[in-house]
Amino acid sequence: MNKEKLRIVQFGIGKMAKYIMRYAYEKGAEIVGAIDINADIIGQDIGTIMECEKKGITITSIENAKELLESTKPDACIITTMSLLTDCKDSLLLCAELGINAITTCEEAFYSWNSNPVLTKQIDELAKRNHCTIAGSGYQDVFWGGLINGIASATHKITKIKGESWYNVEDYGIALAKAHGAGLTMEEFEKEVASIDNISDEERQNIINQGKYLPSYMWNVNGWLCGKLGLTIKRQSQKCIPETYHENIHSTTLNMEIPTGNATGMSAVVTTETEEGIIIETKCVGKVYAPDEFDKNEWTIEGEPNTTLVINRPSTVELTCATIVNRLPDLINATPGFIGTFEMDELTYRVKPLNEYIK
Numbered sequence: 001m002n003k004e005k006l007r008i009v010q011f012g013i014g015k016m017a018k019y020i021m022r023y024a025y026e027k028g029a030e031i032v033g034a035i036d037i038n039a040d041i042i043g044q045d046i047g048t049i050m051e052c053e054k055k056g057i058t059i060t061s062i063e064n065a066k067e068l069l070e071s072t073k074p075d076a077c078i079i080t081t082m083s084l085l086t087d088c089k090d091s092l093l094l095c096a097e098l099g100i101n102a103i104t105t106c107e108e109a110f111y112s113w114n115s116n117p118v119l120t121k122q123i124d125e126l127a128k129r130n131h132c133t134i135a136g137s138g139y140q141d142v143f144w145g146g147l148i149n150g151i152a153s154a155t156h157k158i159t160k161i162k163g164e165s166w167y168n169v170e171d172y173g174i175a176l177a178k179a180h181g182a183g184l185t186m187e188e189f190e191k192e193v194a195s196i197d198n199i200s201d202e203e204r205q206n207i208i209n210q211g212k213y214l215p216s217y218m219w220n221v222n223g224w225l226c227g228k229l230g231l232t233i234k235r236q237s238q239k240c241i242p243e244t245y246h247e248n249i250h251s252t253t254l255n256m257e258i259p260t261g262n263a264t265g266m267s268a269v270v271t272t273e274t275e276e277g278i279i280i281e282t283k284c285v286g287k288v289y290a291p292d293e294f295d296k297n298e299w300t301i302e303g304e305p306n307t308t309l310v311i312n313r314p315s316t317v318e319l320t321c322a323t324i325v326n327r328l329p330d331l332i333n334a335t336p337g338f339i340g341t342f343e344m345d346e347l348t349y350r351v352k353p354l355n356e357y358i359k
Contacts, residue, residue, distance in 0.1 A: 004355060005029055005353070005355055006024075006030070006075045006076065006328060006332075006354045007029070007072065007073070007074045007075050007076075008024050008029050008030065008031050008032065008074055008075065008076055008077070009031070009032060009033040009034070009069060009074040009076075009077045009078070009100075010024075010031055010033070010034045010035070010046070010078050011078065011080070011081065011091055011102075012036060012080040012081035013034055013035075013036040013038070013041055013046070013049055013059055014036075014080060015171065015172065015173060015317065016080040016105060016172075016317065017034075017049060017080055018049055018050055019317065019318055019321035019322075020078055020080065020321045020325060021034075021046060021049070022050050022052070023322055023325040024078075024325050024328075024354075027325055027326075027353060028354055028356075029325075029328070029353075029354050029355070031055065031057055032057065032072040032074055033057065033060065033069070033074065034046050034058070034059045034060060035059070035060050035064075035065045036059050036060075036061075036062065037061070039061075041059050042059050042060065043059065045057065045058055045059075046058070065091070065094060066094060069094065069100055074100060075101065075328075075332060076100070076101040076102065077095050077103075078102075078103055078104070078324060079091050079102055079103070079104035079106065080104070080105045080324075081106070082106060083106060083107045083108065083175060083176055084106070084179070084214070085106060085109055085112045085115070085116045085120065086116065086211060087106075088109065089119060091104075092109075092123050092134055095132065095134065096123050096127040096130060096134055096338075097126060097130065098132075099131055099132045101132045101133050101331050101332055102134050102135075102331075103134075103135050103136070103137055104134075104135075104136050105320060106136055107136070107138070107140065107217045109135070109220075109338075110136040110137070110138070110140055110141070110145075110217075110220045110340070111136070111223035111224040111340050112136070112338075114215075114220065114222075114223040114233070114236070115208060115213050115215040115219055115220060115223075116208065116211045116213065117208065118209065118210075118211050119211050123338045127336055127338055130336075132336055133331055133332070133334045133335065133336055133337065133338075133339060134338040134339075135338070135339055135341055136341070137324055137327045137341050138320040138323055138324060139167075139314075139316050139319050139320040140217065140221055140224075141347060143165065143297050143311065143314065143319070144163060144165060144221045144225075144282075144297075145224055145225065145228065145342065146346070146347060147299070147309060148161065148163065148225060148301075148309075149342075151299070151301050151309060152229060154307075155301055155303055155307065156303070156304045157303040157304040158278050158303040159277070159278065159279070159302050159303045160278065160280075160301075160303070161225065161279070161299070161300075161301055161302075162281050162299065162302070163221075163280075163281075163282040163283070163297075163298070163300075164285070164298045164299075165285070165298075166284075166286075166293070166294070166295055166297075167316050168286075168287070168288070168293075168295065168316075169253065169265050169286050169288055170251060170253045170288055172317075173253060174253050174254060177251065177253045177254055177265075177288070179214075180265040180286045181240075181263045181266050182251060182258065182263060182264055182287065183256055183258050183262060183263065184242075184262060184263045185261075185262055186262070186263070188263075189266070193214075193263075193266060194239075194241070196213070197237075197238050197240060204237075215238070216240065216266075216268030216270060217268070217286075218269075218270040218283065219236070219270050221282060222236060222270050222272040222280050222282055223236075225280055226274060227340055228342035229278075231278055232274055232276065233272055233274055234273045234274055234275050235272070235273045236270065236272045236273070237270070237271050238268060238269070238270045239268070239269045240267070240268050240269075241266060241267045241268075242263040242265075242266055243263060243264050243265045243266055243285065243287040244260075244263060245258075245260065245264050245290050246260060247260055247290075249264055249288055254288075263287075264288045264290075265286045265288060266286065267284070268283065268284050268286075269281070270282050270283075294313050295316050296310070296311065296312045296313070296314075297309075297310070297311040297314055298311075325350075325354070326347060326348070326349065327344075327347060329350070329354055329358055330344040330345050330347065332358055333357075333359045
């Protein structure tokens, strides 16, 4: 057991960081540094972001990230910036280079071996060389992963796993909203989002090997589930479908009125065929919500017996942030490398200060 408080650097001071930093403090850790690119908040005390008393930690420019990490020597860095591995490349490689454990909400990092294997291997080898662990976690770690594994473990025979999850892109910032095609015309959506998957399996694999593939969240989730359940992937395909609304709808994140008929976001359907005969078919629906829409999570395991899990209105942002913080001891205890959380200890609620879970 480590008797010292866990020392954390928060990389990315947006909507998620507000919760993550508070949760970390309340779990007995301390924030020793904060990094962002937004000139409007650089130099501010993190207490301003957290809407509490000043903490004595000011937000540092990303240009000084290496210097900050070297001087603070944190136990872990929490990276809450972008959704694609290539966009988080510099921060992840920096932590791996410095031998600093890092956990990120980057959705692709949840299982990036099946979407960007070259960059994943690069980060993995650097982390192993410098004896640190890099991992992706968040909402999907539990609600698209751990819960499904729990149901599967109570099932005698599985023929198919079906999952569907809804989330409001307004809650996660402009980068995510744009990645989902929100605000695009149908022609723009087809060209910028959907066209990437109107290709053969061979063409897709070539793009993946070049590190240029744009996976939906479920692409990586299906890979994680196969890793957790011990399944061998035979074929995986993806299709992105635009979501629309019958009236104009305002997006505060995009700062625009989305006209009727334009994309409010997208549904991404991923189908995975395995050597074991089990099919995994998942769909994530990310869009600017209409007034009557809400987050939901529904999974069905077909086999003997059939089981369906439905969760309506989960607090997706808060659950994401709590999962990241509760994962910190597992991250630090894990073997070096870029690893999936399915290779870590089972995630549990932390009733004691985080440092007391360090082996």
